[in-house]
Amino acid sequence: MIDKQVDSLITAVSDIFDGATVMIGGFGEAGSPIELIHALIDLGAKNLTVVNNNTGSGHVGLAALIENGQVAKMICSYPRTVGSMVFPELYQSGKIELELVPQGTLAERIRSGGAGIPAFYTATSVGTPLAEGKEQRHFDGHDYVMEYGLKADFALIKCKQADRYGNLIYNKTARNFAPIMAMAANTTIVQAESLVKAGEIDAENVVTPGIFVDRIVTITNPAQESKLIAEGRVYP
Amino acid sequence: MAKRAALDIPNGSYVNLGIGIPEKVAQYVPEGREVIYHTENGLLGMGSVPASGDEDPELINAGKKAVTAIPGAAFFHHADSFSMIRGQHLDICVLGAMQVSEQGDLANWSTGEPDAIPAVGGAMDLVAGVKTIYVITQHCTKGGVSKLVESCTYPLTGKKVVNRIYTDLAVIDVTPAGFQIVELAPSVYFEYVQQRTAGQLLPEK
Incomplete structure:
Protein backbone atom coordinates (compact mmCIF):
# COMPACT_ATOMS: atom_id res chain seq x y z
CA MET A 1 0.00 0.00 0.00
CA ILE A 2 1.25 3.45 -0.82
CA ASP A 3 1.25 5.67 2.24
CA LYS A 4 3.45 8.75 2.20
CA GLN A 5 2.74 9.77 5.77
CA VAL A 6 5.69 10.02 8.12
CA ASP A 7 5.24 10.30 11.86
CA SER A 8 7.51 13.19 12.75
CA LEU A 9 8.95 16.38 11.37
CA ILE A 10 12.51 15.31 12.03
CA THR A 11 11.98 11.99 10.20
CA ALA A 12 10.54 13.93 7.28
CA VAL A 13 13.65 16.08 6.83
CA SER A 14 16.30 13.62 8.14
CA ASP A 15 18.08 13.02 4.80
CA ILE A 16 18.57 16.67 3.84
CA PHE A 17 22.32 16.77 3.40
CA ASP A 18 25.00 19.47 3.60
CA GLY A 19 25.19 21.36 0.32
CA ALA A 20 21.66 20.41 -0.79
CA THR A 21 19.44 22.72 -2.84
CA VAL A 22 16.15 23.19 -0.99
CA MET A 23 13.08 24.91 -2.42
CA ILE A 24 10.87 26.37 0.31
CA GLY A 25 7.29 27.33 -0.50
CA GLY A 26 5.68 30.58 0.59
CA PHE A 27 5.25 34.18 -0.45
CA GLY A 28 6.12 36.09 2.69
CA GLU A 29 4.33 34.18 5.44
CA ALA A 30 1.53 32.86 3.22
CA GLY A 31 2.32 29.20 2.61
CA SER A 32 5.56 29.20 4.57
CA PRO A 33 6.12 25.68 6.02
CA ILE A 34 7.45 26.98 9.34
CA GLU A 35 7.40 23.65 11.20
CA LEU A 36 9.41 21.93 8.44
CA ILE A 37 11.90 24.82 8.35
CA HIS A 38 12.32 24.57 12.11
CA ALA A 39 12.90 20.82 11.76
CA LEU A 40 15.63 21.60 9.22
CA ILE A 41 17.19 23.95 11.80
CA ASP A 42 17.06 21.11 14.37
CA LEU A 43 18.70 18.79 11.83
CA GLY A 44 21.47 21.32 11.20
CA ALA A 45 22.27 20.63 7.52
CA LYS A 46 24.66 23.33 6.30
CA ASN A 47 25.86 25.06 3.17
CA LEU A 48 22.37 24.93 1.67
CA THR A 49 21.18 26.72 -1.45
CA VAL A 50 17.64 27.87 -0.70
CA VAL A 51 15.04 28.89 -3.28
CA ASN A 52 12.22 31.10 -1.99
CA ASN A 53 10.63 34.32 -3.21
CA ASN A 54 11.89 36.21 -0.14
CA LYS A 95 28.51 36.11 4.26
CA ILE A 96 25.73 34.92 1.98
CA GLU A 97 25.42 34.73 -1.79
CA LEU A 98 22.38 36.07 -3.66
CA GLU A 99 21.10 35.10 -7.08
CA LEU A 100 18.42 37.67 -7.89
CA VAL A 101 15.78 36.42 -10.34
CA PRO A 102 12.65 38.24 -11.57
CA GLN A 103 9.64 36.66 -9.88
CA GLY A 104 8.04 35.30 -13.05
CA THR A 105 11.36 33.99 -14.33
CA LEU A 106 11.86 32.30 -10.97
CA ALA A 107 8.43 30.65 -11.21
CA GLU A 108 9.02 29.58 -14.82
CA ARG A 109 12.51 28.26 -14.03
CA ILE A 110 11.02 26.10 -11.28
CA ARG A 111 8.14 24.95 -13.50
CA SER A 112 10.58 24.12 -16.30
CA GLY A 113 12.87 22.24 -13.94
CA GLY A 114 9.94 20.10 -12.89
CA ALA A 115 8.81 19.58 -16.49
CA GLY A 116 12.17 18.39 -17.82
CA ILE A 117 12.85 21.61 -19.75
CA PRO A 118 16.52 22.58 -19.32
CA ALA A 119 16.18 26.17 -20.54
CA PHE A 120 13.75 28.61 -22.16
CA TYR A 121 13.60 32.13 -23.61
CA THR A 122 11.69 35.03 -22.05
CA ALA A 123 11.23 38.75 -22.74
CA THR A 124 11.52 39.48 -19.02
CA SER A 125 14.73 41.39 -18.11
CA VAL A 126 15.77 42.15 -21.72
CA GLY A 127 17.81 45.38 -21.69
CA THR A 128 18.29 45.31 -17.90
CA PRO A 129 21.28 44.44 -15.69
CA LEU A 130 19.69 41.04 -14.94
CA ALA A 131 20.12 40.01 -18.60
CA GLU A 132 23.84 40.77 -18.68
CA GLY A 133 26.00 37.80 -19.66
CA LYS A 134 22.98 35.72 -20.68
CA GLU A 135 22.43 34.26 -24.14
CA GLN A 136 19.90 36.28 -26.17
CA ARG A 137 17.89 35.41 -29.26
CA HIS A 138 15.55 37.14 -31.62
CA PHE A 139 12.13 35.63 -32.37
CA ASP A 140 9.49 37.40 -34.52
CA GLY A 141 11.24 40.75 -34.18
CA HIS A 142 11.64 40.66 -30.40
CA ASP A 143 14.60 39.99 -28.12
CA TYR A 144 14.53 37.21 -25.53
CA VAL A 145 16.88 36.10 -22.77
CA MET A 146 17.73 32.47 -22.11
CA GLU A 147 17.06 31.24 -18.59
CA TYR A 148 17.79 27.80 -17.15
CA GLY A 149 15.28 25.44 -15.56
CA LEU A 150 15.77 25.06 -11.83
CA LYS A 151 15.68 21.75 -9.94
CA ALA A 152 16.20 20.94 -6.29
CA ASP A 153 17.16 18.05 -4.07
CA PHE A 154 14.28 18.80 -1.70
CA ALA A 155 11.14 20.92 -1.54
CA LEU A 156 9.47 21.90 1.74
CA ILE A 157 5.87 23.00 1.27
CA LYS A 158 2.65 23.52 3.21
CA CYS A 159 -0.86 22.55 2.15
CA LYS A 160 -4.34 22.51 3.60
CA GLN A 161 -5.33 18.94 2.88
CA ALA A 162 -3.54 15.78 1.73
CA ASP A 163 -4.36 12.11 1.28
CA ARG A 164 -1.98 9.15 1.63
CA TYR A 165 -1.10 9.31 -2.08
CA GLY A 166 0.11 12.87 -1.72
CA ASN A 167 -2.74 14.51 -3.60
CA LEU A 168 -2.86 18.06 -2.26
CA ILE A 169 -5.09 21.10 -2.06
CA TYR A 170 -4.02 24.46 -0.75
CA ASN A 171 -5.46 27.48 1.03
CA LYS A 172 -6.04 30.67 -1.00
CA THR A 173 -2.87 32.63 -1.82
CA ALA A 174 -0.79 30.27 0.34
CA ARG A 175 -0.60 28.06 -2.77
CA ASN A 176 1.91 30.36 -4.56
CA PHE A 177 5.12 28.40 -5.32
CA ALA A 178 4.19 25.06 -3.70
CA PRO A 179 2.75 23.15 -6.70
CA ILE A 180 5.70 23.96 -8.98
CA MET A 181 8.31 23.33 -6.28
CA ALA A 182 6.71 19.93 -5.66
CA MET A 183 7.34 19.19 -9.34
CA ALA A 184 10.93 20.46 -9.39
CA ALA A 185 12.36 18.63 -6.37
CA ASN A 186 13.69 15.07 -6.19
CA THR A 187 12.12 14.71 -2.75
CA THR A 188 9.04 16.77 -1.87
CA ILE A 189 8.19 17.02 1.81
CA VAL A 190 4.76 18.37 2.74
CA GLN A 191 3.24 19.61 5.95
CA ALA A 192 -0.53 19.25 5.73
CA GLU A 193 -3.10 20.79 8.03
CA SER A 194 -5.20 17.68 7.68
CA LEU A 195 -4.94 14.23 6.18
CA VAL A 196 -8.08 12.77 4.63
CA LYS A 197 -9.01 9.39 3.18
CA ALA A 198 -8.16 8.74 -0.45
CA GLY A 199 -11.12 9.90 -2.52
CA GLU A 200 -12.21 12.61 -0.10
CA ILE A 201 -10.42 15.19 -2.21
CA ASP A 202 -12.49 15.18 -5.40
CA ALA A 203 -10.22 14.11 -8.26
CA GLU A 204 -11.45 17.17 -10.19
CA ASN A 205 -10.14 19.44 -7.43
CA VAL A 206 -6.69 17.95 -6.84
CA VAL A 207 -4.14 20.75 -7.31
CA THR A 208 -0.93 18.77 -6.84
CA PRO A 209 -1.25 15.14 -7.99
CA GLY A 210 0.40 12.66 -5.60
CA ILE A 211 3.18 11.65 -7.99
CA PHE A 212 4.97 14.92 -7.13
CA VAL A 213 4.90 14.24 -3.38
CA ASP A 214 7.13 11.96 -1.31
CA ARG A 215 6.43 12.58 2.39
CA ILE A 216 3.58 14.08 4.38
CA VAL A 217 3.58 15.20 8.01
CA THR A 218 0.33 16.35 9.56
CA ILE A 219 0.63 19.65 11.42
CA THR A 220 -2.88 20.48 12.52
CA ASN A 221 -2.38 24.03 13.73
CA PRO A 222 0.62 25.45 11.90
CA ALA A 223 2.30 28.50 13.43
CA GLN A 224 1.74 31.86 11.78
CA GLU A 225 4.94 33.73 11.08
CA SER A 226 3.53 37.20 11.82
CA LYS A 227 2.10 35.98 15.13
CA LEU A 228 5.43 34.48 16.19
CA ILE A 229 7.17 37.73 15.25
CA ALA A 230 4.61 39.81 17.18
CA GLU A 231 5.31 37.60 20.21
CA GLY A 232 9.04 38.29 19.82
CA ARG A 233 9.83 34.60 19.22
CA VAL A 234 13.30 33.49 18.17
CA TYR A 235 14.12 30.01 16.81
CA PRO A 236 15.82 27.87 17.99
CA MET B 1 -3.02 61.03 -10.16
CA ALA B 2 -4.66 57.75 -9.20
CA LYS B 3 -8.07 59.35 -9.84
CA ARG B 4 -7.07 60.48 -13.32
CA ALA B 5 -5.50 57.11 -14.22
CA ALA B 6 -8.69 55.35 -13.10
CA LEU B 7 -10.65 57.15 -15.86
CA ASP B 8 -8.49 55.32 -18.44
CA ILE B 9 -9.33 51.83 -17.16
CA PRO B 10 -12.02 50.51 -19.54
CA ASN B 11 -14.95 48.33 -18.57
CA GLY B 12 -14.05 44.64 -18.67
CA SER B 13 -10.28 45.07 -18.24
CA TYR B 14 -7.95 42.71 -16.41
CA VAL B 15 -5.63 44.93 -14.40
CA ASN B 16 -2.58 44.58 -12.16
CA LEU B 17 -1.91 47.48 -9.78
CA GLY B 18 1.57 48.01 -8.33
CA ILE B 19 2.25 48.51 -4.66
CA GLY B 20 1.68 52.03 -3.23
CA ILE B 21 -0.17 54.83 -5.05
CA PRO B 22 -1.11 52.58 -8.03
CA GLU B 23 -3.21 50.49 -5.59
CA LYS B 24 -5.44 53.53 -5.05
CA VAL B 25 -6.57 53.47 -8.70
CA ALA B 26 -9.12 50.76 -7.85
CA GLN B 27 -11.14 53.05 -5.59
CA TYR B 28 -11.60 55.68 -8.34
CA VAL B 29 -12.71 53.54 -11.29
CA PRO B 30 -16.01 55.13 -12.42
CA GLU B 31 -19.19 53.32 -11.42
CA GLY B 32 -20.68 51.03 -14.00
CA ARG B 33 -17.34 49.59 -15.08
CA GLU B 34 -16.43 46.08 -14.06
CA VAL B 35 -12.67 45.61 -13.69
CA ILE B 36 -10.96 42.39 -12.57
CA TYR B 37 -7.84 42.85 -10.46
CA HIS B 38 -4.94 40.44 -10.63
CA THR B 39 -2.34 40.12 -7.91
CA GLU B 40 0.74 38.22 -8.99
CA ASN B 41 1.05 36.09 -5.88
CA GLY B 42 -1.89 34.08 -7.19
CA LEU B 43 -5.35 35.68 -7.23
CA LEU B 44 -7.57 36.92 -10.04
CA GLY B 45 -10.59 38.79 -8.70
CA MET B 46 -8.98 40.63 -5.82
CA GLY B 47 -11.52 42.54 -3.75
CA SER B 48 -11.25 45.39 -1.28
CA VAL B 49 -9.38 45.48 2.01
CA PRO B 50 -11.06 43.29 4.68
CA ALA B 51 -12.67 44.80 7.76
CA SER B 52 -10.39 44.98 10.77
CA GLY B 53 -10.37 41.56 12.44
CA ASP B 54 -11.30 39.71 9.22
CA GLU B 55 -7.74 39.60 7.85
CA ASP B 56 -6.48 36.20 6.71
CA PRO B 57 -2.67 35.80 6.56
CA GLU B 58 -3.15 33.34 3.70
CA LEU B 59 -5.22 35.78 1.61
CA ILE B 60 -2.83 38.57 0.71
CA ASN B 61 -1.74 40.71 -2.24
CA ALA B 62 1.68 41.18 -3.82
CA GLY B 63 2.47 43.83 -1.19
CA LYS B 64 1.78 41.12 1.43
CA LYS B 65 -1.25 43.02 2.75
CA ALA B 66 -4.53 41.32 3.62
CA VAL B 67 -7.13 41.47 0.84
CA THR B 68 -10.41 39.75 -0.04
CA ALA B 69 -11.50 37.66 -3.01
CA ILE B 70 -14.64 38.64 -4.94
CA PRO B 71 -17.32 36.04 -5.72
CA GLY B 72 -16.01 34.51 -8.95
CA ALA B 73 -12.36 34.89 -8.00
CA ALA B 74 -9.73 32.24 -8.76
CA PHE B 75 -6.57 31.14 -6.96
CA PHE B 76 -3.62 29.64 -8.85
CA HIS B 77 0.08 28.92 -8.48
CA HIS B 78 2.90 31.27 -9.42
CA ALA B 79 3.69 29.79 -12.84
CA ASP B 80 0.05 30.23 -13.91
CA SER B 81 -0.04 33.71 -12.41
CA PHE B 82 3.04 34.79 -14.33
CA SER B 83 1.74 33.11 -17.49
CA MET B 84 -1.14 35.59 -17.27
CA ILE B 85 1.47 38.35 -17.11
CA ARG B 86 4.16 37.06 -19.48
CA GLY B 87 1.67 35.56 -21.92
CA GLN B 88 0.11 39.00 -22.50
CA HIS B 89 -3.27 38.11 -21.02
CA LEU B 90 -3.49 41.15 -18.72
CA ASP B 91 -4.69 44.40 -20.29
CA ILE B 92 -3.20 47.07 -18.06
CA CYS B 93 -0.53 47.37 -15.39
CA VAL B 94 -0.11 50.53 -13.31
CA LEU B 95 3.30 50.99 -11.71
CA GLY B 96 5.41 53.56 -9.88
CA ALA B 97 8.68 54.91 -11.29
CA MET B 98 12.03 56.34 -10.34
CA GLN B 99 12.70 57.42 -13.96
CA VAL B 100 10.93 57.16 -17.32
CA SER B 101 12.78 57.96 -20.54
CA GLU B 102 11.55 59.54 -23.79
CA GLN B 103 11.75 56.08 -25.36
CA GLY B 104 9.54 54.58 -22.67
CA ASP B 105 12.33 52.90 -20.73
CA LEU B 106 11.39 52.43 -17.08
CA ALA B 107 13.63 52.36 -14.01
CA ASN B 108 11.80 51.51 -10.80
CA TRP B 109 13.60 48.74 -8.92
CA SER B 110 17.09 49.82 -7.92
CA THR B 111 19.21 52.93 -7.51
CA GLY B 112 22.21 50.81 -8.49
CA GLU B 113 24.15 51.91 -5.42
CA PRO B 114 26.81 49.34 -4.56
CA ASP B 115 25.64 48.73 -0.98
CA ALA B 116 21.92 48.50 -1.88
CA ILE B 117 20.28 45.09 -1.59
CA PRO B 118 18.79 44.42 -5.02
CA ALA B 119 15.13 43.34 -5.05
CA VAL B 120 13.11 43.13 -8.23
CA GLY B 121 9.97 41.09 -7.52
CA GLY B 122 7.61 40.91 -10.48
CA ALA B 123 8.27 44.35 -11.99
CA MET B 124 10.37 43.12 -14.93
CA ASP B 125 7.78 40.46 -15.78
CA LEU B 126 4.92 42.96 -15.66
CA VAL B 127 6.53 45.53 -17.96
CA ALA B 128 7.67 42.85 -20.40
CA GLY B 129 4.35 41.07 -20.57
CA VAL B 130 1.35 43.29 -19.88
CA LYS B 131 -0.18 44.89 -22.99
CA THR B 132 -0.43 48.48 -21.69
CA ILE B 133 1.85 49.99 -19.05
CA TYR B 134 0.75 53.08 -17.14
CA VAL B 135 3.12 54.84 -14.76
CA ILE B 136 1.99 57.00 -11.84
CA THR B 137 4.69 59.22 -10.40
CA GLN B 138 5.48 62.65 -9.06
CA HIS B 139 6.85 64.66 -11.98
CA CYS B 140 10.01 65.52 -10.03
CA THR B 141 11.92 64.04 -7.10
CA LYS B 142 11.75 65.72 -3.69
CA GLY B 143 14.96 67.48 -4.70
CA GLY B 144 13.21 68.96 -7.76
CA VAL B 145 14.92 66.75 -10.36
CA SER B 146 12.77 65.57 -13.28
CA LYS B 147 11.83 61.90 -13.25
CA LEU B 148 11.02 62.19 -16.96
CA VAL B 149 14.42 62.00 -18.64
CA GLU B 150 16.16 61.69 -22.00
CA SER B 151 17.63 58.38 -20.91
CA CYS B 152 17.51 56.62 -17.55
CA THR B 153 20.58 56.70 -15.33
CA TYR B 154 19.21 54.10 -12.89
CA PRO B 155 19.24 50.39 -13.80
CA LEU B 156 16.34 49.59 -16.14
CA THR B 157 13.28 47.51 -15.33
CA GLY B 158 12.39 47.30 -19.02
CA LYS B 159 13.20 48.94 -22.36
CA LYS B 160 10.54 50.77 -24.40
CA VAL B 161 7.71 49.56 -22.20
CA VAL B 162 5.82 52.60 -20.84
CA ASN B 163 2.75 53.83 -22.74
CA ARG B 164 1.41 56.64 -20.54
CA ILE B 165 2.56 58.62 -17.49
CA TYR B 166 0.32 60.30 -14.90
CA THR B 167 2.19 62.92 -12.89
CA ASP B 168 1.06 65.68 -10.52
CA LEU B 169 1.48 68.10 -13.46
CA ALA B 170 0.16 66.28 -16.53
CA VAL B 171 -0.92 63.16 -18.36
CA ILE B 172 1.82 62.33 -20.87
CA ASP B 173 2.03 59.72 -23.62
CA VAL B 174 5.32 58.17 -24.70
CA THR B 175 5.45 58.58 -28.50
CA PRO B 176 8.14 58.09 -31.16
CA ALA B 177 8.53 61.91 -31.18
CA GLY B 178 8.99 62.18 -27.41
CA PHE B 179 6.83 62.96 -24.39
CA GLN B 180 3.44 64.07 -25.69
CA ILE B 181 1.21 66.08 -23.33
CA VAL B 182 -2.30 64.62 -23.34
CA GLU B 183 -3.70 66.80 -20.62
CA LEU B 184 -2.35 69.38 -18.19
CA ALA B 185 -3.35 69.36 -14.52
CA PRO B 186 -5.77 72.19 -13.57
CA SER B 187 -4.05 75.63 -13.65
CA VAL B 188 -0.75 74.19 -14.86
CA TYR B 189 0.85 75.72 -18.00
CA PHE B 190 2.87 73.88 -20.64
CA GLU B 191 5.97 76.03 -20.02
CA TYR B 192 5.88 75.14 -16.32
CA VAL B 193 5.88 71.42 -17.13
CA GLN B 194 8.56 71.83 -19.80
CA GLN B 195 10.90 73.55 -17.33
CA ARG B 196 10.52 70.53 -15.06
CA THR B 197 11.01 67.87 -17.74
CA ALA B 198 14.46 66.65 -18.76
CA GLY B 199 13.37 65.34 -22.15
CA GLN B 200 11.61 66.41 -25.32
CA LEU B 201 8.07 67.58 -24.40
CA LEU B 202 5.40 68.16 -27.04
CA PRO B 203 2.44 70.47 -26.31
CA GLU B 204 -1.16 69.30 -26.22
CA LYS B 205 -2.54 68.61 -29.69
Missing part, protein backbone atom coordinates in the same frame (compact mmCIF):
# COMPACT_ATOMS: atom_id res chain seq x y z
CA THR A 55 14.36 35.78 2.72
CA GLY A 56 12.05 35.55 5.73
CA SER A 57 11.14 37.98 8.47
CA GLY A 58 11.97 38.33 12.16
CA HIS A 59 13.91 35.47 13.73
CA VAL A 60 11.68 32.49 12.90
CA GLY A 61 11.14 30.28 9.85
CA LEU A 62 13.33 31.03 6.83
CA ALA A 63 15.02 34.02 8.53
CA ALA A 64 15.99 31.74 11.44
CA LEU A 65 17.42 29.14 9.05
CA ILE A 66 19.57 31.86 7.47
CA GLU A 67 20.48 33.33 10.85
CA ASN A 68 21.59 29.87 12.01
CA GLY A 69 24.30 29.94 9.33
CA GLN A 70 22.87 27.03 7.31
CA VAL A 71 22.33 28.89 4.04
CA ALA A 72 25.25 29.62 1.71
CA LYS A 73 23.15 31.00 -1.14
CA MET A 74 19.64 32.38 -1.67
CA ILE A 75 17.89 32.28 -5.03
CA CYS A 76 15.02 34.76 -4.78
CA SER A 77 13.23 37.73 -6.34
CA TYR A 78 12.70 40.02 -3.38
CA PRO A 79 15.11 39.72 -0.45
CA ARG A 80 14.05 43.00 1.22
CA THR A 81 10.70 42.43 2.90
CA VAL A 82 9.45 44.54 5.78
CA GLY A 83 10.80 43.00 8.98
CA SER A 84 13.59 41.13 7.23
CA MET A 85 16.90 42.09 8.85
CA VAL A 86 18.80 38.80 9.01
CA PHE A 87 19.52 38.44 5.29
CA PRO A 88 20.41 42.11 4.61
CA GLU A 89 23.04 42.06 7.37
CA LEU A 90 24.68 38.84 6.18
CA TYR A 91 24.53 39.96 2.55
CA GLN A 92 26.15 43.30 3.26
CA SER A 93 28.96 41.63 5.17
CA GLY A 94 29.50 39.21 2.27
